[in-house]
Amino acid sequence: MSVLYEATLAENGAEAASKLARNELIRKPSLQTLDQLLQARAMSDSKSKNGSTQDIQLMQQTVRNAIGNRAAYHCNQCGFRAKQYHWQCPACNAWESLPAEPSEAVSREMTIKK
Numbered sequence: 001m002s003v004l005y006e007a008t009l010a011e012n013g014a015e016a017a018s019k020l021a022r023n024e025l026i027r028k029p030s031l032q033t034l035d036q037l038l039q040a041r042a043m044s045d046s047k048s049k050n051g052s053t054q055d056i057q058l059m060q061q062t063v064r065n066a067i068g069n070r071a072a073y074h075c076n077q078c079g080f081r082a083k084q085y086h087w088q089c090p091a092c093n094a095w096e097s098l099p100a101e102p103s104e105a106v107s108r109e110m111t112i113k114k
Contacts, residue, residue, distance in 0.1 A: 003079050005036050014043035035063045071102035 001024055009017035018040035025033045038060035045056060072081040075098050080091035082098065089097050 001033060002036070009040065009043075014040045018044060031063055031067045035060060035067065038063060073098040073102050 005017055005021060005024075008020050018037060021033055021037035021040055025037055038056055042056040042060060072083060073085055074081055075089040075091060075094065077089060077094040077097045078092040080089050080098075082090070085100070085102075086098055088095050
């Protein structure tokens with residue numbers, strides 16, 4: 001979902017990414033998807049000069065604090081994330097495509113404008 005969200009955001013903009021994240025959130029609720037929805041909404045609101053942007057950023061920061069910076073192993077071939085190390089990727093079956101050290105699952109930092 002993260003790869004699809006990022007591609008939609010880059011290709012079609014924040015409105016389309018927001019719609020994608022909202023539909024996914026309805027289908028399968030998760031904090032990660034809620035974070036993506038809030039990010040897309042904040043981007044849309046900043047373009048329309050809406051005053052609710054600060055509230056959205058505050059909610060997004062709260063979600064990111066709840067998620068935390070979880071370390072995960074990311075497959076170099078397909079982007080699969082795992083909590084533990086695998087010699088062979090369970091998703092694409094590539095050998096030694098996961099790095100020996102985990103990386104941060106949530107790497108973007110959000111600052112709240114006051």
